[in-house]
Structures are given as structure tokens and as C-alpha cells.
Amino acid sequence: MKDESNEKVLLQGLARSDKKAIETIYAENYNMIQSLIINNSGSADDAKDIFQETMIVLYEKVRSGTFELNCLIRTYVYSVSRRLWLKRLQQMSRYAPSLENLQDTVPVDEEIEENERINNEFQAMDKAISSLGEPCKSLLEAYYLEKKNMQEIALSFGYTNADNAKNQKYKCLMRLKKIFFAQYKNGNGNG
Amino acid sequence: MDDIKILDTVERYIRGEMTPDERLYFEQLRKTNPEVDQLVVEHTLFLQQMNRFSEWKKFKHALHDTHTDLSEQGKINSDRLRGKAKVVYLWRRYKRVTAIAASIAGITTIAITSLVWSVAPKPDNQKLQNLSREIAKVKIEQSRQKNDVNKLKDQIVSNQSTPQFIPKSEGTGFLIDTKGLMITNAHVVKNSRNIRVVNTKGQQFDAFVVRLDMNKDVAIIKIDDDHFKSFSSLPYSIRKASSDIAEPVFTLGYPREEIVYGEGYLSAPTGYNGDTLSCQISIAANPGNSGGPVFNHNGEVIGILSAKETETEGAVFAVQSKYIYQVLDELKKSPLYKNVKMPLKSGLSGLDKTQQVKKIQDFVFMVKGD
Numbered sequence: 001m002k003d004e005s006n007e008k009v010l011l012q013g014l015a016r017s018d019k020k021a022i023e024t025i026y027a028e029n030y031n032m033i034q035s036l037i038i039n040n041s042g043s044a045d046d047a048k049d050i051f052q053e054t055m056i057v058l059y060e061k062v063r064s065g066t067f068e069l070n071c072l073i074r075t076y077v078y079s080v081s082r083r084l085w086l087k088r089l090q091q092m093s094r095y096a097p098s099l100e101n102l103q104d105t106v107p108v109d110e111e112i113e114e115n116e117r118i119n120n121e122f123q124a125m126d127k128a129i130s131s132l133g134e135p136c137k138s139l140l141e142a143y144y145l146e147k148k149n150m151q152e153i154a155l156s157f158g159y160t161n162a163d164n165a166k167n168q169k170y171k172c173l174m175r176l177k178k179i180f181f182a183q184y185k186n187g188n189g190n191g
Numbered sequence: 192m193d194d195i196k197i198l199d200t201v202e203r204y205i206r207g208e209m210t211p212d213e214r215l216y217f218e219q220l221r222k223t224n225p226e227v228d229q230l231v232v233e234h235t236l237f238l239q240q241m242n243r244f245s246e247w248k249k250f251k252h253a254l255h256d257t258h259t260d261l262s263e264q265g266k267i268n269s270d271r272l273r274g275k276a277k278v279v280y281l282w283r284r285y286k287r288v289t290a291i292a293a294s295i296a297g298i299t300t301i302a303i304t305s306l307v308w309s310v311a312p313k314p315d316n317q318k319l320q321n322l323s324r325e326i327a328k329v330k331i332e333q334s335r336q337k338n339d340v341n342k343l344k345d346q347i348v349s350n351q352s353t354p355q356f357i358p359k360s361e362g363t364g365f366l367i368d369t370k371g372l373m374i375t376n377a378h379v380v381k382n383s384r385n386i387r388v389v390n391t392k393g394q395q396f397d398a399f400v401v402r403l404d405m406n407k408d409v410a411i412i413k414i415d416d417d418h419f420k421s422f423s424s425l426p427y428s429i430r431k432a433s434s435d436i437a438e439p440v441f442t443l444g445y446p447r448e449e450i451v452y453g454e455g456y457l458s459a460p461t462g463y464n465g466d467t468l469s470c471q472i473s474i475a476a477n478p479g480n481s482g483g484p485v486f487n488h489n490g491e492v493i494g495i496l497s498a499k500e501t502e503t504e505g506a507v508f509a510v511q512s513k514y515i516y517q518v519l520d521e522l523k524k525s526p527l528y529k530n531v532k533m534p535l536k537s538g539l540s541g542l543d544k545t546q547q548v549k550k551i552q553d554f555v556f557m558v559k560g561d
Contacts, residue, residue, distance in 0.1 A: 017250055019257075026257045030267040041287075052254045059250055118247070125244050144238075145245040170195045177237055 007073055015062040026055070029074060033081045042085065050088065054080040057108075057115045071106050079105040083112050128179040136172035143169060197227065201234050310357055333359055333561070356385060358559035363444040363483035364388060364412065365492070366554045367429065367515065368531050369422045371414030373398065374515055375482030375558045376497050377405050383560025386412055391450050391552050394418065398558075402522045407468055408497050408510055409518045410482075412558070426550040427484075428537040430491040430512045433470075436460060440472060442496055443548065444483030445557040452548055453480070455507075457493070462508040463500060469508045470494055476507045482558060485509045490539025490547050 013021025030051055037047035057080050058073075069076060082105060129137055135157060142148045142156070154165040203209055204217050221228045261267045310332075336357070362379030366372065373388065380386055386398045396416035403410050438457045443450055455474025462469030472485060476499055485494040494509030516533075523529050539547045 017246070017253060019253065022253055022257050023261065026254070027261050027266045030258075030261070034267070048258060052251070052258070055254055056247070056250065121240075122244050122247050125240070126248075144241045145248065147245075166195060166199065170198060173198070177233075180237060180240070181233070 007069065010073065011058075011062045011069060014059055017059075022055070025058075025073060025077075026051075029077045032074070032078060036078070036081060037085055040085065041089070046085075046088070050081050050084050051077075053084055053115070053119075056119075057084075057111050060115065060118060061111060075106060076108070079108045080111065083108055087112070124183050125180070128176060128183070131179070132172060132175055135168065136175065139165070139169050140172050140176060197230065198234070201227070201231055202238075204231065205235050205238055333357055356387060356559075356561055358387070358561050359383075360560045361445065361479050362481035362558045363479065363496070364556050364558040365443075365482075365484040366422070366425060366556075367411075367519070367533055369424060371396075371398075371419055371421065372401070372528075372531060373412050373414065373556065373558075374484075374495060375410050375412060376495060376510075377403050377408045377410040378497075379482050379558055380410050380412060380560045381405065385561050387559045388412075388414060388556040389445075389559065390556050396556075401528070402518060404518050404521075407514045407518060409495065409514060411518060411522055422554070424538075425534040425554060426538050426547075427486065427490045427492055427554070428534045429515055430487070430493045431516060433460065433511060433513065434487060434493045438487055438493075440474065440485050440487055440493065441544065441548075442474060442476070442480065442483050442485050443552060443555045444476070444480035444496065446477035446479035448557075450552055450555060450557075451480075455505075458506070463498070466508070468514060469497065469510050472496075472507045472509050473505050474507050475505065479557075480507075484551075484555065485512075486547070486551070488540075490537040490542070490551070 010021050010025055014025060030047075033051045033054070034044060034047040037050055038044065042050075054077055058077065129140060132140070139153065139157065142153050143150070148156075150162040150165055150169075153159075153169075154162045157165060159165040159168070200217065204214070209217060221231060258267075360379055360383060362375055364373045364375035364379075367374050380400055381403060383400075386400065387395050388398050389395050396414045396419045398412045398414045398416070401411050401413050434457055436457055436459065439454070440457055441452065441454045443452055445451065453474050453476060455472055457470060458473040459471035461467050462471055470493075472494070474485075474496075476483075476496055480496050481498075483496040484492045485496055487493050491512075492515075493512050495512070495515070496507060496509050498508045500506040500508075519531065519533070523531060539550060542550070
């Protein structure tokens with residue numbers, strides 16, 4: 001077993017989305033989750049989904065800065081995955097078997113709720129951006145997600161100059177913001 | 192164009208790309224101009240969200256890449272499971288499917304077996320004025336097989352599920368007393384030697400005609416089968432008075448092998464060409480609905496669905512319910528049936544449609560005649 005400081009380093013790496021850290025955590029825990037899912041009427045694809053969602057939960061958690069891991073990463077990952085898979089089984093309204101506890105678990109309900117909220121938010125964002133259509137989608141993604149500057153964008157999108165690209169970007173942005181704030185208010189209104 | 196510049200400036204401000212002088216000036220502007228201030232707040236929130244979204248997406252991407260890399264390097268078990276694990280996996284995953292497939296196979300076998308004997312093609316005789324399902328092809332076949340059938344007649348009587356019962360006319364019927372007296376259209380059963388009725392559960396009962404009134408197109412048949420259990424009471428009653436135009440009505444019938452609900456309204460007090468026996472109803476009806484009860488919202492039978500106009504879609508005619516009483520009165524003259532009691536009061540008024548239908552459907556039968 002890894003000692004505590006090693007785990008801490010890994011988590012710090014994860015918070016920076018360090019490739020090495022992601023790979024290590026991934027390689028050390030994936031097989032455990034895969035056998036959990038497959039032994040409980042899931043497929044390898046399900047296992048991948050669930051494990052990656054678990055990684056996102058962990059990622060959001062370490063990035064929030066308030067995270068104190070008082071158990072092994074392994075235990076935490078197992079707890080989250082197990083909970084997520086139970087939830088998925090219920091949603092598929094399949095007969096949900098009582099997953100046998102092969103490992104210790106820690107309570108993770110809060111994290112999972114938070115993760116669901118974030119997931120919904122980002123999926124809504126993804127959908128909103130997609131619904132804008134081209135060229136808006138690529139334009140906004142290039143500027144806000146890939147953080148390219150306007151000159152580069154004008155060049156790669158074939159605008160005659162940066163001002164034209166800005167003009168177009170502005171129109172697209174207004175549309176996106178309209179959708180975004182409508183959803184944002186809705187989300188807040190719902191509590 | 193101005194808006195674009197403002198937004199550009201706001202973005203530069205949020206990102207901290209301004210020179211100190213510029214920044215000072217802009218902060219001054221923010222204080223004096225609430226609109227700009229609002230924009231800054233709003234846009235900050237938006238950009239924060241965009242950044243988090245961007246990181247979330249990148250992380251997801253990274254996870255995906257990691258997964259591919261690691262499975263290529265063999266550090267994690269890849270999707271392709273080998274050997275025993277695969278068998279276990281396949282069994283675990285598909286055991287339910289296997290069970291379902293097996294039961295489907297069983298059901299299919301039974302279905303095909305029953306198909307073979309019933310040979311009951313769905314008729315598409317839209318032009319038929321009567322709504323009974325007369326199946327021309329089967330008719331021809333029937334005459335050809337007549338001899339065979341005659342030979343096997345004994346079996347038909349003794350065994351319910353003998354394959355020699357080939358329905359050439361199908362309709363709907365409904366009980367009017369608890370002991371198995373049933374109303375349907377005369378044209379459904381007029382040429383039949385054997386009559387069989389099927390309830391919603393698929394149970395078949397033998398029945399015979401006790402009264403046929405071709406003028407009114409009303410037939411009374413009686414279930415004569417040991418398996419039939421009398422009901423304690425009927426949920427609906429049969430209306431004696433005429434009904435009003437525009438009254439919402441619904442029907443239950445067997446245009447196919449299953450009971451089908453239809454909704455409409457009473458559109459005219461008389462039937463085809465002013466026929467006073469019947470009334471006109473606007474409802475979707477198909478061959479097989481013939482003989483089906485037409486209910487009003489109180490759950491009273493106001494008519495018997497009988498025919499539709501071939502030229503006009505949705506114009507369906509129903510024999511008015513008061514004639515059921517007339518036919519029944521004639522029947523009561525015979526000593527055998529003088530004690531027939533009809534339900535006097537509908538127990539369905541005030542219930543909602545789904546509840547009504549749930550209570551009624553057990554009393555509506557498919558009528559098959561050969």
C-alpha cells in the first residue's frame with residue numbers, strides 16, 4: 001500500500017490535471033471498479049463510464065481545496081463508484097441487486113449530489129453551445145475554451161480581419177449568454 | 192459596434208490585461224455607470240463558468256486518452272475480455288436476456304400453434320357497410336372444407352380449441368344480464384352455425400343465438416358453457432330514453448384481437464337516410480366494432496354500434512338502446528326467458544373514464560361466428 005504522503009502528491013497532481021497523476025490513479029483503481037461493475041450486471045463500457053465519472057468527482061473534490069482525504073484513494077474511489085453504479089441501476093429500473101461490499105466504504109452522498117449538479121450544468125452548457133450551430137460553436141470554443149486570440153481565430157476561420165471575427169463572435173456570444181443566463185436563473189429558481 | 196467594444200473592454204478588465212491607467216479609468220466608469228457594472232458582474236460569472244466548463248471538458252478528454260493509453264499498454268484490463276472472464280461476463284450480462292428470449296420462444300411457439308388453427312386474417316374490408324369482419328377468403332376456404340368440418344363436428348362440440356372452428360364473421364357483444372345473455376348485431380351472427388365469444392382475458396365460451404331481429408339488426412345470444420361463471424352484477428345499465436345530440440360517448444370493441452377503446456359524440460338523432468331505429472355517432476370504428484356497446488358519460492348503454500357509411504369517414508351508426516328493450520320484451524314472451532333481469536341503474540356515473548372502462552371491459556366480448 002502507498003503511504004500517506006504519496007497519496008497526497010497524487011491528489012495534488014490530479015488537481016493540476018497532471019497526466020502522470022491521472023494515469024497512476026487510473027491504473028491503480030480501474031480494474032477493481034471494472035470487476036465491481038461486471039460482477040453486478042454491467043459491461044466494460046459501463047465500467048469505463050462509472051470509473052471516469054468517479055474520477056471527475058474526485059477531481060472536483062481536490063480542486064475545491066477543502067478536500068481532506070481521510071481514507072485511501074482506493075476506498076474513496078470504490079465508495080463513489082459503488083454509489084454511482086447503484087444509482088445507474090436504479091435509473092435503468094433494473095432489479096437493483098444489493099452490491100456486496102468487498103471493500104470498506106465511506107459516505108459519499110454529498111459528493112455525488114454535487115457531481116450530479118455540476119454534470120447537469122455542464123451538459124446544459126454543452127448542449128447550449130451545440131445548439132448555436134456553426135460557425136458559432138467553433139468560434140466560441142476556440143476563443144473561450146481553447147483560449148486562442150482573435151488574430152489566430154480570424155486566420156483559421158478565414159475572416160479577413162480580427163474585427164470581423166470579433167463581430168461574429170459577439171453575435172454568437174450574445175446568443176449563448178442568453179441561453180446560459182436563462183438556465184442559470186432557472187437553476188437558481190429551482191433551488 | 193459600441194457594444195462589441197464595451198464587451199471587449201470588459202473582457203480585458205476581467206482578465207487583468209489592462210494597463211494601470213486604463214484600469215483606473217475603467218473602475219471609475221464602473222462606479223458611475225451601473226450598466227457597465229452589471230455587465231462586469233454578469234460576464235465574470237459567465238467567464239468563470241466557461242473556464243470551469245473548459246477544464247471539465249479537458250479533464251474528461253484526458254481521462255478518455257488515459258483509458259485508451261493504459262489499455263493499450265495492458266496496465267488495465269481492456270474492453271476485450273478473454274477466456275473465462277468473458278464467459279462469466281456474458282452470462283452475467285445476458286442471463287436476463289436469455290430468460291426473456293427463452294420465454295419469447297415459448298410464447299411464439301404457442302402463438303404460431305394457435306395461429307395455425309385459427310387462420311384468422313385481419314380483414315381490410317373498409318368498404319363493408321356492416322362493421323362485422325367477414326372474411327371472404329376464409330369463406331371460400333370454409334366451403335371447401337365444409338365436408339371435413341362436418342366430419343369433425345363432434346369434436347368441435349366436445350373440444351373448445353379444436354382447429355376446425357374458423358370464424359368468418361367477427362364482432363363485439365356485451366352482456367345484458369349476469370347469467371350470460373348478450374347483445375350483438377344480427378348481421379354478426381346471422382349465418383353462423385357455431386358462435387364463440389372471447390373475453391378480455393382470452394377465455395373462450397360457446398354461445399348460441401336466442402333471438403335474431405334482422406330489421407333492427409339486434410341479436411341476443413346466450414353463453415352456454417360450463418366454464419362461464421355468472422357475474423354478481425353488471426356495472427352499466429341500458430338507457431330507455433333517447434339521448435341528446437353532442438353527448439360525448441365512448442365504445443369498446445374488438446376491431447382486432449384485443450379490446451380497443453374509442454371516443455366520440457352523438458352527432459345526429461337518426462341514422463342513415465333518416466332511419467329512426469338508429470342514431471349517428473362520430474367515432475373511429477372499424478370492422479369488428481359491430482355489436483359493440485356505445486356508452487354515455489354515466490356508463491349507460493345508449494346504442495349498439497352497427498354500421499358505418501363507406502363514403503364518409505367517422506360517420507358511424509348505432510342501433511338506439513331502447514330497441515334492445517323491445518327485442519328483449521319479445522324474448523320474454525318465451526317462458527324460458529321471462530325472468531331475465533336487466534340492470535336498472537348504472538354504477539359508473541361519476542367515475543372517470545379509465546375507471547369506467549376498467550369496470551366495463553370484462554363484460555364486453557369478442558363474438559366469432561363460423
